[in-house]
Amino acid sequence: MSKQLVLIVEDDPEIAAILTAYLEKEGFRTRHAENGVVALALHAEERPQLVVLDIRMPEKDGWQVLAELRSRGSTPVIMLTANDDDIDKLSALRFGADDYVVKPFNPAEVVARVQAVLRRVQPAVVTEDLIYSESIDISLTHHRVMVRPSNLNIAPRLTMTEFRLLEHLARAPDRVFSREHLLEACLPEGETLPRTVDSHISKLRRKLEEAGVEGLLQNVRGFGYRLGRR
Structure with missing residues (x-):
């Protein structure tokens, strides 16, 4: 520092x-x-x-x-x-x-x-094609999301928007991102309503939880969303 x-x-x-x-x-x-x-x-x-x-x-x-x-x-x-x-x-x-x-x-x-x-706001460890935290490894080159400790790849279950949201949040764990920021950074041009982010986040959270990753994707009431370090 x-x-x-x-x-x-x-x-x-x-x-x-x-x-x-x-x-x-x-x-x-x-x-x-x-x-x-x-x-x-x-x-x-x-x-x-x-x-x-x-x-x-x-x-x-x-x-x-x-x-x-x-x-x-x-x-x-x-x-x-x-x-x-x-x-x-x-x-x-x-x-x-x-x-x-x-x-x-x-x-x-x-x-x-x-x-x-x-x-x-220290970023997750980032290599040329990999972002990883305690619970997940994200390979950008191979479009892969490995969940620990099961080593299950959940990327095939994710839409492109969900993958982009997860990657974006994982680059700055614990940082709160507003809906407006996530809309501009991660969603297709045709989706212009901040509340649309809620739907994508909800589906992404459900898929993470189904893979055994509980409490990683968090809602900060009134402000937006963040990815924890768990």
Whole structure:
């Protein structure tokens, strides 16, 4: 974790300097963006492992930046909000943030949350054609899903959409993906309703459970779905 890069997006130079000092003390590399436009440019150029993102900023606000980041991929994001109410908190999670911190905050808490989020979103072990966790091995080249400990290949039972959903979720175990994200990333162009994801997930969960894999595919009420590490 010591070499990981954190992009701090904060228009208050004093807050940015404090976060920079605390994160670098813990061994992180940091870059600072003073507004949303600079943040998106730095994200594209530097490919940080995590973004600490203030909501209220000039040029582009945090919501606009978060939306753009989610259209690019799944870089972990921790939102900084000045509102200690449920609206910003729930909105942050629903729009794809991994965590949030309310201002004023203890910078040591922000560092702890950065470390926790990075631990949580560590990808499954990925080789050129294999993704594997404790319960399943997914071979992309051979279109195979081996379930442990039975070594049963359930790929022939899965539709292409179910296979794509399982692969996508397995690349970031424990990360919560919204229906909208999964719809865009995994479903055919003709399927445009987020609730369609529920049907595919339900069928995929049933097939996993029938193969003896219980509790791996999880519904996070109000937010989306994740694949556990079991």
